[in-house]
Amino acid sequence: MPLDEPILLKNIPTPPWADFADRKTLSYDDYVQAGGYASLEKAIGMEPGEIVNEIKAAELRGRGGAGFPAGMKWSFLPPQDGGQRFLAINCDESEPATFKDQVLVEYDPHLIIEGIVICMIACQLDTAYFYIRGEYHHHRDIFEAAIRQAYDKGVLGENARTGKVNERWPNLYLQRGAGAYICGEETALLESLEGKRGWPRIKPPFPAVSGAFGRPTIINNVETLATVVPVLMKGADWFKSHGKGRPEGTPPNVPVSFGTKLMGISGPVRRPGVYEEHLGVTLQTLVEDHCRGMIPGKQFKAAFHGGISMGVLATHEFEAEMDFDIGKKYNNLGLGTACATIIPHDVSMVAMARNCARFYSHESCGQCTPCREGGNWLYKMLTRIEAGDGTMKDLDLLLEIASSMGSMPGTTICGLADGANWAVRTIVNKFWDEFEDAVSKERFVSLAQIGA
Amino acid sequence: MAWITKQSGTMKIERRDEPYLTEAIKQDFRDSMFPRYPDKQACTIPLLHAIQDLHNWLPYQAIEEAAAFLGLPASTVLDTATFYEEFFLEPRGKYTIWVCQSVSCEIMGNTKLVDKLSDKLGIGPHETTEDGKFTLMNVECIGACGGAPCALVNHKLHENLTEDNVEEIIEGLD
Numbered sequence: 310m311p312l313d314e315p316i317l318l319k320n321i322p323t324p325p326w327a328d329f330a331d332r333k334t335l336s337y338d339d340y341v342q343a344g345g346y347a348s349l350e351k352a353i354g355m356e357p358g359e360i361v362n363e364i365k366a367a368e369l370r371g372r373g374g375a376g377f378p379a380g381m382k383w384s385f386l387p388p389q390d391g392g393q394r395f396l397a398i399n400c401d402e403s404e405p406a407t408f409k410d411q412v413l414v415e416y417d418p419h420l421i422i423e424g425i426v427i428c429m430i431a432c433q434l435d436t437a438y439f440y441i442r443g444e445y446h447h448h449r450d451i452f453e454a455a456i457r458q459a460y461d462k463g464v465l466g467e468n469a470r471t472g473k474v475n476e477r478w479p480n481l482y483l484q485r486g487a488g489a490y491i492c493g494e495e496t497a498l499l500e501s502l503e504g505k506r507g508w509p510r511i512k513p514p515f516p517a518v519s520g521a522f523g524r525p526t527i528i529n530n531v532e533t534l535a536t537v538v539p540v541l542m543k544g545a546d547w548f549k550s551h552g553k554g555r556p557e558g559t560p561p562n563v564p565v566s567f568g569t570k571l572m573g574i575s576g577p578v579r580r581p582g583v584y585e586e587h588l589g590v591t592l593q594t595l596v597e598d599h600c601r602g603m604i605p606g607k608q609f610k611a612a613f614h615g616g617i618s619m620g621v622l623a624t625h626e627f628e629a630e631m632d633f634d635i636g637k638k639y640n641n642l643g644l645g646t647a648c649a650t651i652i653p654h655d656v657s658m659v660a661m662a663r664n665c666a667r668f669y670s671h672e673s674c675g676q677c678t679p680c681r682e683g684g685n686w687l688y689k690m691l692t693r694i695e696a697g698d699g700t701m702k703d704l705d706l707l708l709e710i711a712s713s714m715g716s717m718p719g720t721t722i723c724g725l726a727d728g729a730n731w732a733v734r735t736i737v738n739k740f741w742d743e744f745e746d747a748v749s750k751e752r753f754v755s756l757a758q759i760g761a
Numbered sequence: 762m763a764w765i766t767k768q769s770g771t772m773k774i775e776r777r778d779e780p781y782l783t784e785a786i787k788q789d790f791r792d793s794m795f796p797r798y799p800d801k802q803a804c805t806i807p808l809l810h811a812i813q814d815l816h817n818w819l820p821y822q823a824i825e826e827a828a829a830f831l832g833l834p835a836s837t838v839l840d841t842a843t844f845y846e847e848f849f850l851e852p853r854g855k856y857t858i859w860v861c862q863s864v865s866c867e868i869m870g871n872t873k874l875v876d877k878l879s880d881k882l883g884i885g886p887h888e889t890t891e892d893g894k895f896t897l898m899n900v901e902c903i904g905a906c907g908g909a910p911c912a913l914v915n916h917k918l919h920e921n922l923t924e925d926n927v928e929e930i931i932e933g934l935d
């Protein structure tokens with residue numbers, strides 16, 4: 310059943326309820342008039358632990374890519390010890406095909422600020438840094454202005470309506486990134502915040518114990534924190550009446566797909582954009598109903614359904630349900646950012662694989678050999694295959710190199726290399742025929758190679 | 762490519778008397794930036810941005826000045842500066858054109874844009890025109906995939922680009 314009313318996009322005109330063209334930025338007053346900051350009032354009247362329990366009960370999973378349960382993350386913090394505790398909000402949004410968080414920042418910045426302050430109270434974090442990617446210039450200006458309004462209206466700063474948080478007045482600062490995909494990885498983000506290269510850290514220690522400046526730190530995605538606002542207002546049960554729910558037979562301790570999710574659709578569709586739907590909506594519904602179908606003359610061939618790092622859905626997987634089980638069911642890395650790029654019939658999958666490999670070889674931070682060298686190697690091979698100079702042996706080698714890189718095979722520090730692994734491997738496996746057609750079928754045995 | 766380090770060991774640094782790091786920036790950082798963080802090193806990226814916003818690039822002298830102001834070795838600040846794609850350690854054009862080359866933009870035809878721009882400006886990616894007006898950059902996803910193909914010209918985003926309208930945009934800049 311389609312979503313009957315928008316939740317996160319309540320104040321942001323979106324089809325089918327309204328028109329993209331009517332979108333405009335809500336000021337503090339607009340937001341309050343629309344019922345905003347009521348959830349914060351409620352949070353102020355609650356014990357911090359109660360807020361955490363409500364988010365836990367709602368089984369809200371992170372919206373930044375990994376889907377880690379937010380309430381559980383919040384409860385990993387050690388007890389307060391008098392020192393500072395931080396929140397880092399991840400608005401790096403650099404995963405190719407992903408453009409969802411920027412909609413919230415541009416049009417409803419106070420929804421995000423409200424979620425941030427609720428999290429600060431719940432976790433007793435006194436200082437928050439909003440890490441926004443360098444390329445979001447316009448968004449940065451809007452969010453800076455919203456922060457200023459929030460200070461003026463007593464949401465933040467000295468004498469804030471929250472009272473002291475972790476024995477200090479709550480502060481929120483914007484931090485401007487400088488063009489590096491890897492800074493979206495949570496520990497790289499912290500390094501960057503500290504003024505260093507964005508080099509991911511080896512975990513443990515986890516940021517909740519030792520994060521920014523060596524202090525306890527929570528890192529959440531923008532959309533995750535925005536979702537906290539309606540969840541706290543209307544309660545866990547209400548939230549859990551949305552989304553796919555718990556599939557029969559799934560034990561209660563296994564995280565599932567509750568709630569709605571922002572889903573950005575791009576590529577050759579008639580109305581690309583960021584929509585909101587139940588987790589579990591099919592990709593086909595998003596394309597055919599929300600986006601009004603493909604551009605005339607274009608047919609669906611494949612999709613990067615959650616950013617390129619999750620891999621692709623094949624042509625016959627168009628009806629895949631967009632929920633946290635998509636990885637298990639359709640042999641990819643997972644839901645990721647739930648932002649899908651549609652690949653039409655006339656775009657070559659070899660070109661797509663080459664594009665992905667170039668991305669990872671360019672964005673690797675260089676700390677781990679399999680990622681730094683492997684990414685580059687994949688890129689070179691795919692460029693060669695695309696030019697028609699590949700051989701069958703190259704295809705086996707591609708799969709072998711790809712599957713050896715990543716934190717899941719245990720060869721790298723962070724998940725960037727897993728993204729390269731899954732992107733390249735799922736494209737090659739699911740579109741083997743296209744690759745086979747692109748390479749020379751002859752299997753040469755070089756006499757020089759066997760030493761004859 | 763963050764992991765390709767640049768040769769700087771035997772480099773000659775051009776110097777000028779007037780500092781790049783102005784008193785106004787310093788004052789602003791003392792008043793409103795230092796109190797935000799537990800230590801001064803955390804101001805590195807904001808400070809580099811402030812200097813680059815003023816001069817359009819980061820001369821080595823400016824990096825040394827930033828380091829001295831933050832109480833850090835110059836090599837530490839250089840290490841950070843060389844990691845990030847947005848920091849230019851060489852002079853660049855008045856307008857930097859950042860053309861997205863990631864998947865959505867490639868699917869929607871970005872190669873035509875790059876060819877058109879290269880043709881028109883007579884430069885390849887990561888090059889600057891002789892008159893110092895334009896620098897062309899091929900970059901990864903800029904988070905505007907719904908409007909693919911797209912590009913940033915300095916701080917302004919242009920979406921749904923075609924060979925024609927990209928030409929108009931370039932011609933409209935003085």
Ligand SMILES: Cc1cc2nc3c(=O)[nH]c(=O)nc-3n(C[C@H](O)[C@H](O)[C@H](O)COP(=O)(O)O)c2cc1C
Binds near residue numbers: 377400401528530531
């Ligand atoms: C290479 C890499 C890039 C990432 N980029 C982002 C990003 O741009 N935005 C984001 O929210 N999370 C990103 N993540 C996930 C974060 O590490 C982290 O899991 C997330 O911000 C946690 O927030 P959440 O639990 O609210 O989703 C990235 C992870 C990896 C490995």
Ligand code: SF4
Binds near residue numbers: 491508673674678722
């Ligand atoms: S996996 Fe790649 S990006 Fe991640 S830490 Fe290693 S080299 Fe850096």
Ligand code: FES
Binds near residue numbers: 863865867910
């Ligand atoms: S792929 Fe070009 S803006 Fe995202």
